[in-house]
Amino acid sequence: MKNRIITISREFGSGGRTIGKKVATELNIPCYDSELIDKIAKESGFTAEYVQENEENNAGGYLSFLCNRAFSLNNEDYLWKVQCRVIWEIAEKESCVIVGRCADYILRDIADCLRVFIYADEVFRAKRIVKIYGERAESPAQRIKDKDKRRAAYHRFYTDMKWGYAQNYDINLNSGTLGIEKCVKIIKELY
């Protein structure tokens, strides 16, 4: 596999998706984010909404485990298998940026990856999510806590790695203190 892949893991509200898209545009390579979800949806037969939510639901929840896993492959496990196949195919096909979906883990040992983690302090993220996704009944702090918890549980369940632990990545960037543009520049130059 000769393609170079940039995988971006990110805390909710840190701007990781924006950074991924900008890097891809500047490098003139595709960025798989919602496109990835569409592909997984198409291949799995689930709706894009279900696939999207799956990453943010606790796949390793006990109820899910008791209800499904004891008897056969459950929806989440099936989706995970499709997700792996789709990501392998993308990486085989072309150099690109992949945002989220444990791509760093799925491509370990088989692709030339630059593994990036984007994070920021809560104040920065709270402002950003209100600006981008609007106000909600829950406070921004609560929304951040919920999303991060779900993403971390999902990542942990399928990869057995601690989400957001620096050692899992080649580079970890604080978008709050460095700014989105500097993060883009660093990743682009490293590529």
Place this chain on the structure above:
Amino acid sequence: MKNRIITISREFGSGGRTIGKKVATELNIPCYDSELIDKIAKESGFTAEYVQENEENNAGGYLSFLCNRAFSLNNEDYLWKVQCRVIWEIAEKESCVIVGRCADYILRDIADCLRVFIYADEVFRAKRIVKIYGERAESPAQRIKDKDKRRAAYHRFYTDMKWGYAQNYDINLNSGTLGIEKCVKIIKELY
């Protein structure tokens, strides 16, 4: 305080010290590493060896606590106070690179710092410590484990922050996968 400070925290054997020195040379600013130890030694009255070892001893050990801390300021606490003062003075005086000694924490909120963490996988670090410090009776893996454990305990005790946790820094760089020179370039350009 108008000076810009680069603080470098690093895992043992990751090349953090080398990176700090190279960045400082290229930016034409001083790098405080052994110079810092000498300054702390001079101001505290302890030997440089004692100051050096202090960072790698578990300052928060229970025995030390029971023996000293219950009655008065012990050696480690006194040394910590001197260390804070020396680092504040350096940051007040000039722009520079400071390696280790919790400078990121000591300068929080009072200086314009770029807080860097350098890490690498064990294979890279093991090779590096044998090359730089030579063979020892203990295996490189054991030496890494011991040093990291001591540094983490020291950092944790005085800062109440988890050592090596990405969120504590502006940028975290894997010197094993990126290479020393790329780390130097990224930090230099961010400065």
